[in-house]
Amino acid sequence: MVSPPDDELMTLRAAIDGDLDAFNLLLTRCQDAAFSIAYRMTGDRALAADMVQEAVITAYRGIRTLRGERFRPWLLRIVVNRCTDELRRRRRRPTVSLTPDQPDSSDDELPIPDSAPLPEEVAQTRELHAAIQACIDRLSLDQRAVLVLCDIEEMDYQAIADTVGTQVGTVKSRLSRARAAVRDCLQSSRELLPAVYRLYRQDDDRNS
């Protein structure tokens, strides 16, 4: 386990002792990551924001239990678990939306106003990101959590195993299946893929 730097350690101790400002300082350093993870897990900005807010409250309640661990992975674990629980709950009790499902176009927040004509390259990048997110959304929750933690948060396998409460071997298995599924899913959007990806896509990949 990587030891937190001294200043984080001091802030963390203060937060554990009930210092709200210290807790908020730790939070501001990783709230973008928390939101990104939540969004990649849920594919929905509003839901992702709710999940992060709930996770923050859970984290504040349980900050005293945080000993010898860094704040960021600990918070992200709570975020991932909260998202997983909520998505499972929604699967069990699907609700009928009054508005038709629409892709979340605000995905990548590229700094280009909607009214301005989009350069083709930027538009393609947006489409590619949307396609990747759509493929992530199709993964099982277990695979999604592992993929997001590995490829978005760049955690190592052991940290992922600790986060999702499983063995490293299971992480390897879920990750390989998740990546293969995303790869196969992206085949349907080959024109969006980077040239290097298209170059090496071969029909015999299906043999796997």
Added chain:
Amino acid sequence: MITQTDLELLNAYIDDQLDADQRAALDARLATDSELRAQLTSLRATVAAITALPMLTAPRPFTLTREQARRARALPFRQLAALASAAAAVLVVVGVLTARGGAPVSVNTNVFSGGTRAIAALPTGTVLLEVLEAVDTEVSADSAVAAAPVEAPTLAKSAAPPFTQLPAPTLAQDTASMFAAPSDDDANTEAMADSIMPAQNSAGLGEAQSESSAVMRQASPSVIMGTGLPSPSSLPSAPRVRRDAVDMLLLRIVTIVIGALMALLSLRAA
């Protein structure tokens, strides 16, 4: 032929999670296996595409205000509701299991004696009449204590069956006092009041008229276990007692169902 094991090896290779020996072995295979190389390339491209997804900016600060922090540290209402409902269910079960014997009047006396300290201090016998009068005439709990004989608790104990539901109303009172604990949290207070209301309705009690009646309402899960409130003007005769016993059993069964449902719903919500 690419196996699942090969895929896991390739992913670990990409993530630099192989030890030196595993890596060397895979390098040797890659040098001769074009299909394996193609898999590696496509997986690498997939990982590159996913990792290139931009970090999003939080749409709002998720930092907590002092008020949010205070609420976060307070016991969540759902947990309180679950505890209260579970306690109600336990009370009802205990009430039914101990229902054999126990004349309704005595049971009621104990219910009241456990439900409120003021009523507990009253003597038995005509106690019910006095209790009801005290409630109806809006006599405060304090004055009821003042009017009661000192030896009243002993009398109450000797007149009552051995068990009884003494623990039950005490629990109910604790639960009620949890709900009644001072709180700045308006939302929670309102929600708590909502959860108490069904019990009040089930008890079939009238409008709140005094502090005493308010306490009785909060102890209503226990009151339900009794026969309800008999008429103050007549103490029960033998047939009346039997009828009351049947009514009491029915009420207890109904209350078990309600209590169990409440507990289930609250736990599920929590």
